[in-house]
Amino acid sequence: MGKTLFEKVWDAHTVTVLPNGQTQLLIGTHLIHEVTSPQAFAMIRELGLKVKFPHRTFATVDHIVPTDVMFEPFADPLADAMMKELRKNCAEFGVTFFDRNTGKQGIVHVVGPEQGITQPGTTIACGDSHTSTHGAFGAIAFGIGTTQVRDLLATQTMALGKLKVRRIEVNGKLRPGVYAKDVILHIIRTLGVNGGTGFAYEYAGEVFDNFTMEERMTVCNMSIEGGARVGYVNPDEKTFEFLKGRPYSPQGAEWDKAVARWKSFASDKDAKYDDIVVIQAESIEPTVTWGITPGQGVFISENIPTIEASPESEKALIKEALEHMKFEGGTPIKGKKINVAFLGSCTNGRLSDFQEAAKYLKGRHVAPGVKAIAVPGSQVVAALCEKLGLDKVFTEAGFEWRAAGCSMCLAMNPDKLVGDQLCASSSNRNFKGRQGSVTGRTLLMSPVMVCAAAVTGEVSDAREVFKA
């Protein structure tokens, strides 16, 4: 009987089985950022411990950095304290830090892959639920809490229960104007926001074979929004091509050895899965969330659901969502007036996201009254975009072109919604208050759909707006 990639990686990294039945798993790569690490460093300091593998620990700063003001100290003293704390901890414990002056700083899930740190057949963990992103390379990547960050700093291992594996095949060809973001929003809508609890998702099928690495990252990124802590795609030639020549990728003779090892981790043809779900690509349309969970999505052509027509078990949540969003059930999502357009985040803040968006923004302008910001996921992405002149396309279209960071995805930096603003957002969470205003409202969608909303001032079908 064959094995899945998940099982192979799990077995290769198993240290021992603990008395309670959990596995002590070696984590090859530990990524850290300023929000979930300070307490962990304090804990190991208190225990008199050192970082066991400092050369396998990489830090960056993303959540709290302002994206419009470049100098320090930051205006927010709390954010500034976190910045200084991370710098101090990295220096004291010998951890590589992609600081703001390195040209490599950015959102941790953008930085890892672009530096070549994220590699197939490895285990990765980070105190951040979107760590599942790194699964796009055939790594098993876990979002963890701060106590586990402590465990990793001190031992490079953590205690975990083994996950089941669900293979999600998306077969066929996506229609024009349908993107990776639509695929994952559709998967979450179909399987539910907790459908993946206890599972690792293996994404497969023709659509994933054809996807670029950045598209695979977009899907793996939001696995956790479907309840799956881990999501991955089996490594293939595209994976190796992406990694070749990156700063932390194996070089010279080591490269061929690494590729051979990476290939060996791909799921066997006769691997046994705990569950298999098959989705037909042609059935997916551009998807927009209308509510307060990432599972509350509709196709752009559909209406927002009504309480009456919803299953009994969902009625309370749908009522709460409609009230918060100030939407009436049964009305089209299309045409809802937006106030803000946000392009960026660890889901959609990579070069190809800005390239695709710029393609359609060229020669167009953001609608009056709409605040639009484009925030590259890393300094490397920013530099690549600027080299291609994309920054000018965005600014000429009326977008603000910002510096790298998490920005308006979450309310830990100055980029926030105000009052009950409605935001067309390429980010990953539409939770109440997520974008910094208790009454703020978030609509998740693909970057091109964000641009369509930005130029028309309302939720629109990008295929109609851009005649694509």
Next chain:
Amino acid sequence: MALAKITQVSGRAVPVRGDDLDTDRIIPARYMKCVTFDGLGEFMFYDVRFDEQGNQKQHPLNEERFKGATILISGNNFGCGSSREHAPQAIYRYGIRAVIAEGFAEIFFGNSTTLSLPCVSVSRADRETLQQMVEKDANTEITVDLEKKTVTANGKVFPCDIRESARQALTSGHWDPIAELLESGKKVDEVADKVGYMAVR
């Protein structure tokens, strides 16, 4: 490291209704701008409890009769979203010592167990009954028994579930794994050598 064995949690309970209560809701991101977990308890469910001017909203967490509750009862997929340990830390520091819900998000569940905060699941019908019981009488004495896997409310017994590894870790006093993880230091080095990518470059 001798840790407390968590076999039973007894006390009064506060109902926090709703499914998919995410960790942003449990602890809004702005309160994560900190370098310690101290004081997080007072911000638990802050935007659920207070309006933008800081006035109390109508919510059981603001009701006098639920003050001092040590058990929280909620809906399905509790703790979904962000992996922030600040969420269970806030709940624990608020004074909650067990959470009863229909189901829990993966990362939240693990984070909570490591803090000795048991998360037990009950059926939708039993969750509704339990919430109604405490809403009617806030003095309802609830006991979560991890050995029997039951929730008892005023003598009425409901079955509950918890992942076996977590149950064992809690009841045997091994909920914080650091001591065990440190024990296999040499074995870790062996596995690290074997995986072939962890050498110093």
